[in-house]
Amino acid sequence: MKAAVILFPGSNRERDVARALKKVTSHEPAIVWHAERDLPNGTDLVVLPGGFSYGDYLRCGAIAARSPIMEAVRDHAARGGLTLGICNGFQILCEAGLLPGVLMRNAGMRFICKMQYLRVENAGTRFTRGYAPGQVVKFVIAHGEGNFQAEHETIRAIEDNGQVAFRYCDANGEVDDASNPNGSENGIAGVFNERFNVLGLMPHPENVIDALVGGVEGRPLFEALAA
Amino acid sequence: MKARVTVMLKSGVLDPQGKAIEGALRSLAINDVRAVRQGKLFDIELDGEDHEAARRTLSEACERLLANTIVENYAIEIG
Helix, strand or coil, X not given: CCEEEEECCCXXXXXXXXXXXXXXXXXXCEEEECCCCCCCCCCXXXXXXXXXXXXXXXXXXXXXXXXXXXXXXXXXXXXXCEEEEECHHHHHHHHCCCCCCEEECCCCCCCEEXXXXXXXXXXXCCCCCCCCCCCEEEEEEEECCCEEEXXXXXXXXXXXXXXXXXXXXXXXXXXXXXXXXXXXXXXXXXXXXXXXXXXXXXXXXXXXXXCXXXXXXXXXXXXXXXX | CEEEEEEEECCCCCCHHXXXXXXXXXXXXXXXXXXXXXXXXXXXXXXXXXXXXXXHHHHHHHHHHHXXXXXXXXXXXXX
């Protein structure tokens, strides 16, 4: 499993995600600067990490989505290559048109940083097969703009196609307004593209790979990718 | 040639920033403010004097970068 983590100016979670990948694959992923035009030969997985690329200027992820490396990421995804965007990486994938929808300012206007329960909505993909359908997991969220919105037809299509990966919920797996931290439509925390080779999610699975700090519930995601 | 591009959230899209500003105006006792929507304004200088060409250039700029047309509208003023 050859992974490449893209580094944009203002990314700040690239080391955490590289550490998570190293832990499960025992290979150090390549860190690829955004101004590059090519991914390393034989890249199987591209990860866009969290952070504040370009200081969130214009719109979160908007400028990063137009940087040179994104052409190569687009080609990789078009070939069916696995592509994972976490937090700011999710925002970048939406801005690049590789995922549907857009991430707006949290409905409560506050930056939220806390542990958050999620329900696994589709456990039949390369990313999520390490979980059981409907399993409730606890990840970390840390974002000011994670409010997932899309046009009504798009939301319907995402729901009908099983493209919702994770939904915000409470400890019992209930999805309602009280368990929705940011106002996302239908509590959507993560979505796949139509071919299920691209996943974007606001929560941070790379934060929960070590029992000493926060738990290990993010590990199955990386293990599934490595397998 | 100078142009001004305004990008606004589409009506119906929740604008928490506008709402916060609205609340702050009320707390300053600036009354009679019914609603606030916040947007972005770009002053752009262009080469050439052809207004139609400029409009095409700016439309492309809006479609490809300045606006996210899922949730935002844009307006172009030239001159």
